[in-house]
Amino acid sequence: MARDCKRMLSELSDYIDDELAEELCVELEKHLTDCPNCRVMLDSLTKTVRVYCSDKEERLPDALSAKLRAAVAKKWDDKDSKSRKSHE
Amino acid sequence: MSKETEQALIDSARDGDREAFWKLVEDAAPMALRLLTRLTGNKEQAEDLLSQTALKAVDGFEKFRGESRFSTWMMSIALNLARNEIRQSKSRKEINWDDVIPAGAHNHGSESADLVEWRDPQEVFEQKELRTLLDNALEELPLKYKTVFLLRDAEGFSTKETAKALGLSETAVKSRAVRARLALRKSLAPHFGRKEREAHGS
Ligand SMILES: [Zn+2]
Numbered sequence: 001m002a003r004d005c006k007r008m009l010s011e012l013s014d015y016i017d018d019e020l021a022e023e024l025c026v027e028l029e030k031h032l033t034d035c036p037n038c039r040v041m042l043d044s045l046t047k048t049v050r051v052y053c054s055d056k057e058e059r060l061p062d063a064l065s066a067k068l069r070a071a072v073a074k075k076w077d078d079k080d081s082k083s084r085k086s087h088e
Numbered sequence: 089m090s091k092e093t094e095q096a097l098i099d100s101a102r103d104g105d106r107e108a109f110w111k112l113v114e115d116a117a118p119m120a121l122r123l124l125t126r127l128t129g130n131k132e133q134a135e136d137l138l139s140q141t142a143l144k145a146v147d148g149f150e151k152f153r154g155e156s157r158f159s160t161w162m163m164s165i166a167l168n169l170a171r172n173e174i175r176q177s178k179s180r181k182e183i184n185w186d187d188v189i190p191a192g193a194h195n196h197g198s199e200s201a202d203l204v205e206w207r208d209p210q211e212v213f214e215q216k217e218l219r220t221l222l223d224n225a226l227e228e229l230p231l232k233y234k235t236v237f238l239l240r241d242a243e244g245f246s247t248k249e250t251a252k253a254l255g256l257s258e259t260a261v262k263s264r265a266v267r268a269r270l271a272l273r274k275s276l277a278p279h280f281g282r283k284e285r286e287a288h289g290s
Contacts, residue, residue: 001203009266009270010266043205044277045270047208047209048273051276057118060118064138068117069110071142073110075146075147077106079147
């Protein structure tokens with residue numbers, strides 16, 4: 001990779017996050033127009049992040065959820081009765 | 089869960105409402121389980137760590153001051169527990185910049201193998217095959233980069249919440265995130281690059 005491109009690498013990451021300062025954005029976008037290597041970097045980095053954030057299970061399996069709920073409830077009640085005792 | 093809903097549940101739980109506390113745990117649990125599964129690579133161990141996490145959350149609830157989201161706080165408990173279990177792995181290794189940027193070429197125009205245009209990973213591979221590839225690439229990341237990547241990128245935490253969950257500065261989070269992304273990109277490039285796919289098809 002050319003030295004110019006190396007310098008762009010950490011900026012590419014900020015660019016993906018939409019956290020890059022405006023003037024750097026302009027500079028980067030200009031560089032991207034002229035540099036196929038950096039276009040590939042941007043595209044493949046974006047895909048890397050995207051492919052890991054897809055496919056999210058939003059609920060626990062029912063059995064695990066029930067088990068967890070019972071354990072939390074028991075712990076909560078134990079703690080509750082202990083703290084009540086210590087206040088008596 | 090919206091911040092308002094979360095705050096209302098936290099207030100109720102502080103007043104002793106067990107059900108409200110459970111709702112908070114239930115909301116954060118799937119994320120904690122994903123994180124623990126990816127960190128340990130073992131479903132049973134991850135489930136066990138999840139219940140330890142939830143019990144620790146009950147125990148330490150007074151110490152939760154609301155400076156971060158409840159889920160962030162639960163993730164930091166989960167991560168601490170996981171770290172103890174997988175301490176012996178190569179957690180101290182660093183990612184060197186020169187190892188993760190495309191090689192070959194200080195001269196312009198020369199194309200190195202990992203600078204090939206990518207296909208859409210989801211189109212190239214079956215779900216299960218893709219999962220294995222992603223897990224294997226992740227497996228190679230040193231722990232401190234892996235945790236940042238999982239929170240920041242896989243779970244979509246902000247830089248700030250990632251920093252809170254891991255007890256790091258935001259600068260450190262950013263620096264590790266860049267290296268983690270570049271390292272994963274490099275591991276995945278041979279699979280997702282156009283050339284590789286054409287080779288498969290022929
Ligand atoms: Zn470039």
